[in-house]
Amino acid sequence: MADSENNTGTKAIRTQTERTEQREHSTPLFMTSSFVFDSAEHARAMFAREVEGNIYSRYSNPNTDEFITKICNMEEAESGIATASGMSAVFSSLAALLDQGDHVLACRSLFGSSHQILNSIFPRWGISYSYADIDKPENWKSLIQDNTRVLFLETPSNPGLDLIDLEWACKLAKEHGLITVVDNCFATPYLQKPMKYGADIVIHSATKFIDGQGRAIGGIIVGKDRYIEEMQMFTRHTGPALSPFNAWLFSKSLETLPARMDRHCSNALKLAEFLENQDDVDWVKYPFLPSHPQYELAKKQMKDGGGVVAFNIKGGYERAKNFLDNLSMISLSANLGDTRSIATHPASTTHSKLTDEERAAVNITPGLVRIAVGLEEIEDIIADVDKALST
Structure with a gap:
């Protein structure tokens, strides 16, 4: 070898x-x-x-x-x-x-x-x-x-x-x-x-x-x-x-991790780029997105940006809740890393036991949505997100 x-x-x-x-x-x-x-x-x-x-x-x-x-x-x-x-x-x-x-x-x-x-x-x-x-x-x-x-x-x-x-x-x-x-x-x-x-x-x-x-x-x-x-x-x-x-x-x-991660990363970057151009989105975080404040560090110590995208929807929790409820294909789950794309609202689920002050300290806002981007065709992932944002 x-x-x-x-x-x-x-x-x-x-x-x-x-x-x-x-x-x-x-x-x-x-x-x-x-x-x-x-x-x-x-x-x-x-x-x-x-x-x-x-x-x-x-x-x-x-x-x-x-x-x-x-x-x-x-x-x-x-x-x-x-x-x-x-x-x-x-x-x-x-x-x-x-x-x-x-x-x-x-x-x-x-x-x-x-x-x-x-x-x-x-x-x-x-x-x-x-x-x-x-x-x-x-x-x-x-x-x-x-x-x-x-x-x-x-x-x-x-x-x-x-x-x-x-x-x-x-x-x-x-x-x-x-x-x-x-x-x-x-x-x-x-x-x-x-x-x-x-x-x-x-x-x-x-x-x-x-x-x-x-x-x-x-x-x-x-x-x-x-x-x-x-x-x-x-x-x-x-x-x-x-x-x-x-x-x-x-x-x-x-045995399939590298092949899967290449697809996760490719899909996640394309979704992040799409979200950056949406009027309903305040900000998008993805390590290999040039707008990420630590983009150069990500390029230094990571081979690629990973399979997770975080973004904040304008309008806080109610608007984020509406977005999640209007997703058709993407699953609502507290897991991540699946072949299937998963959307999560951290403030009300995985990080709900933190106080408001503790969440604010790490920028877990009421409008924050985390999408663990799966292996579906990227066009289908983007179409589902686009529809939920516009509904």
Whole structure:
């Protein structure tokens, strides 16, 4: 295989579990909860981790191992852990690293459930946090405390598509001895590789673009060995394990990720360009749209702009609600990354638990609509949006 960052697709297709005696071409499904030992001594050695192998599918399984290996190869990570959902990946990656009295510095623009972990769950355990504004990088250093242990980032952000300069942020973290955890869900390992810029841990909701077809729930954590080893003890005993079946689905889906993302990105850019010319739209955010305030940064650290477009409809919530209710083809759902285009109103759904002030701080306005652009013909997507805007 050629040694090139452009061979991500080949890695996703040709990374495969060793064939069984059946000589299968496609990896089979290993639907088993446990594995047998050759002897009592073999069992002892396995639990003592003196020999490698599978013990129990909560610990490891050939299907989850293949999925992890593929993502590690694509993200240029050393090792990883597959989890039952994207949020279990977020929670486990942070909880396994933090102790009572620790502090997290996080970008303010985060997914709604990530906010809830920081401001509702961790404080009960004596873990504090501060938010850093993406548009005020000059303030980040002053927010680092003596007990800050983790820098938690999401780029592009959900739903506002704000970007963080990964090279700059990771350098800042290293200068202060912080562990950098990056949620790379919107970009996928095909479009962005945070570890190239110094990240320690990368997480994904595999439910989104990695699956790509709205079928399965799952997550993954990959990164440097020394941190993944720390997390493995936590996840083995707290149990957020990915099922072999879902791991098998995700691993197969990765084989088409580059092809799908190319189409998602192409469609999303065309939709963003269309929306920029609509009188009913105040503004449009898409990383590879030249009007995006961080367009040059997007071109630097992303291969393409991703499959999500955010825009604000004039008239606030009532006008946005009318738009959503008049869509004919595009689905209304809280998911994203599907073959089918999906529209969401973040202020009343995914980020509804935030206060008005918290939403305003990250530009989640009453008129904001997020469209996860699917793989339909772009002419049909635009026609549906055009009709709903004009109704």
